[in-house]
Amino acid sequence: MNSALLDALRKGNRLALSRILSQVENGTEAGMAALEELFLETGNAHKIGITGPPGSGKSTLVNALARELRRREPNKKVAIIAVDPSSPFTGGALLGDRVRMLDLQDDKQIFIRSMASRGALGGLAEQTEALSQVFDAAGYDFILIETVGAGQSEVDVVNLAHTTIVVDTPGTGDDIQSIKAGILEIADILVVNKADRPGADQSVTYLRNMVEMGYARSINNGKHHLEDFREISEHETASAHWVPPILKTVACEFKGIQELTEVILNHAAYLRQSGQWHAKDKAAIRANIRHQLIASLLKDFNQNVPTDLVNSLVEEVQKRGISPNEAVRVLLTYNRNNSLESSE
């Protein structure tokens, strides 16, 4: 990556920003080098995750939120990262979130980037966090991250967002759905969108019951178990004091958007006051390091261990000669011996 492009990004050149985003998304050497440099300039943006089932109105809500954020904070810039799924068969993708965001196109302080998930399963793409770091370094104050239409366990966004909004719609389930583990648990803010439809108040009631149950529990033990590499700090127990508000919106008519924006900004203030902002940042960094560590270890492994050995072990296991566990032990031993040799 030439430093001219990085300088252009720092000066606010949007084409340079866009080019660097592509390099980072594609994981090119230049892109990774740029990211290493840019990371040192991050840490200022408020990252807001928006997740929920397909068709719940996430894109429309993001459109409305971006507009409202810009109205309230005219000097601040908004970035949007909208993730849509890649086809598991062809690797292609149809990224259609922009269709709902046409209101934002003439505002040069808003930058929308569509991303294909490229096989990642947690609701985001492999490089979504990296792109958010580029936007952060480029001086974007709010970064809205829209996940793919999520089911019950696509919860990666929580590792990266300061504020996670879970969007639901009326009539998507009963009270049992709402006490299941997973996506509803990660919400800092719950939104019942399309609230002009029948059943909105009932959805709010179900969600409120769930939140109240969860609130009692989190006071009891004050712990999360979302990421096993994460350290549970004292700050995190403070999350017991934030009870996720439940809001009704009709995003396509801008109803409830001012209230939602208010709550989002309140949440940021709460995070900063309670020390949770710092704790979340730390957790995100920890998750990031862990993630990159696994990727590097795997890359090392693939370089050290010949494919032939893997293939022969697969056959051994298929013949039921050895167990998969034993195959893993053989591979790890080989890898260890091999890397020792190469480092001496």
Added chain:
Amino acid sequence: MTEKKIRVLIAKPGLDGHDRGAKVIARALRDDGMEVIYTGLRQTPEMIAEAALQEDVDVVGLSILSGAHNALVPQVIADLRANGQTDVVLFLGGIIPEDDIKTLLDQGVYKIYGPGTDTREVCKDIREAVKSKA
């Protein structure tokens, strides 16, 4: 590392509301393994250039059935260039009279496709065009 994905913006400038063709092409390119950004109906040339800039696409495909291609296409090209995106491959689909085709190609359109085009041909052309730019 896997092969770099081709990113394509499919847009409909102008006021005609017939987006079947644009959707068919978007779907065909997706099935060919490309990442297709679809922006929907009634886009101005400026909006299209802005989306192309933010998405850093390799290719822009326009669908025009209104007859306004002679006004819209040169404006899209001018806006793309003004943004510094001089290397984007631009293709056009729709009802384009024979007489206009040559003019549009001379202005920088890479290929023009009429009704009944085999989508496999479009995919192949795009891959070749992007490859030759790399």
